[in-house]
Amino acid sequence: MAPRCLPTSISRMSIYGFPSRNSISHMGLFPDTLRNPNRLPFWRDSSRGFSFISLPITRRPSRHSFQVRSIATPTEAVAGFDEMVAETQRKYYMLGGKGGVGKTSCAASLAVKFANSGHPTIVVSTDPAHSLSDSFAQDLTGGTLVPVDGLDSPLFALEINPEKAKEEFRNASQSNGGTGVKDFMDSMGLGMLAEQLGELKLGELLDTPPPGLDEAIAISKVMQFVEAPEYNMFSRIIFDTAPTGHTLRLLSLPDFLDKSIGKIMTLRKKIASATSAIKSVFGQEEARQDASDKLEKLRERMIKVRELFRNTESTEFIIVTIPTVMAVSESSRLHASLMKESVPVKKLIINQVLPPSASDCKFCAVKRKDQMRALDMIKNDPELMSLTLIQAPLVDVEIRGVPALRFLGDIIWK
C-alpha cells in the first residue's frame, strides 16, 4: 500500500549502497520483495541489521553498478559544498533545530560527505537522547571516538554522555563532601554574603545544574580533546546538538555562568587572603581551593564554548527544519536567538519535503499543499528569508547506514 500512496518522484528515487572493502565480508544480498517486488535488491549487513537499500531504477543493475532513472530533488538553493570543502582550516558545524526534524541524519550525512571529500572528520552527538548509533547503524556508545565503518577516509563518531559530564560538575561543586554552594560559600568565609548573593541563584546553579549545562560541558570536553596535537589531523568537527530549547539555554549559559562564577571568584579572591590563615589551621584550605579552582576552570570552559559558537571564522550553525507551521515558527525563534548571541548562521535545511505527486493520492496532495504553505511562510519570514534555503525530500525509507547517509548527503550538500 505505502509505495502506491507515495508520489511517483519519490518512489523512483534510488538509494543504493555498496559495501566498502572493509565491510564486504559480512554483507549479503537480499531481495527487497517484501516491500515492493519491482524494487531492486538491497544490501543487508547481517551483523547490524539493514544497511541499505534501493528504490526502483530503469534497469536491473549489475552487482557493482546502477542507474537512477530520476531523482526529483526540489532543491532550490545549493549549500555551497565546494566552498565548505575548500577551506583547509579546521571548521566546526553545529546542526540544530526542533526535535525529530532530521538533525542527526543531516549531521551524519554531512560528516560522511566531508570524509569522502578528503577531510578527516569527527561527528559528535551532544544530544542527551543520542541517535548517531541508529543513524550509522553502528554501536557508537561508550563515550570514546569510534571509527565509522564503510568509509575509506577517516570518519570518527562520538556519543558523549552529558549525564556523566554533569556528574563531574556536581562533584566539582560538592568536593570536600560539602553540600554544594552553601558549604563552598561558608568555606570561603562568605557565608554572611550568601544571602545577599541570593539573586545569583548559585545554590540552584551548583546543586541543580541548569538545563543546557550538561551539553555545554560535553561540547567543552570535545573541544579540549580535539585541541590536543594527536587530533590535529581532523579538519571537520560536526556537532549533532540537542533540540532547540537546550541549544538556546546552552547559549545563554556561558554569560550566566561567567557572571555568577565570575562574581564569586572576585569575592573569593578578596576574602581568601583574610581567611586562608584561619582555614589552613583547620586543614581545610587545600580542598576548598581545589573546589574553587574547578569552578574557575568550568567558567573558562564555558567561555570557550561561547567563543566557539560565536566564531565566524571557524564555526557555522546550520538550522534544520521541516515544512510545518510549528517547526518553521520554532526555527524562526531559534534564528532570532542565535542572532542575538552573535552565532553565525547561513543555511536552513528544510527536510522531508514532499515532491509533487504524479499519483491521485489525496493525502499526498493535501500534505504537499500544507508543506507549500509552510515553505511560503519561510520565504516571507523576516528571520529566515535571508538564509540559504536547502530543501531535502522526504524519502520512503529510513535514512540509516553509510550508503543511505551518502545518498542523503549528495542531495543536501551540493
Ligand SMILES: Nc1ncnc2c1ncn2[C@@H]1O[C@H](COP(=O)(O)OP(=O)(O)OP(=O)(O)O)[C@@H](O)[C@H]1O
Ligand atoms: N529526508 C528524510 N526522509 C525520510 N526520513 C527521514 C528524512 N530525514 C530524517 N528522516 C528520518 O526521521 C527520523 C528522525 O530523524 P533524525 O533522528 O535525524 O532527527 P533528529 O532531529 O536528530 O531527532 P531528535 O531530535 O530526536 O534527535 C529518522 O527515522 C530518520 O531516518
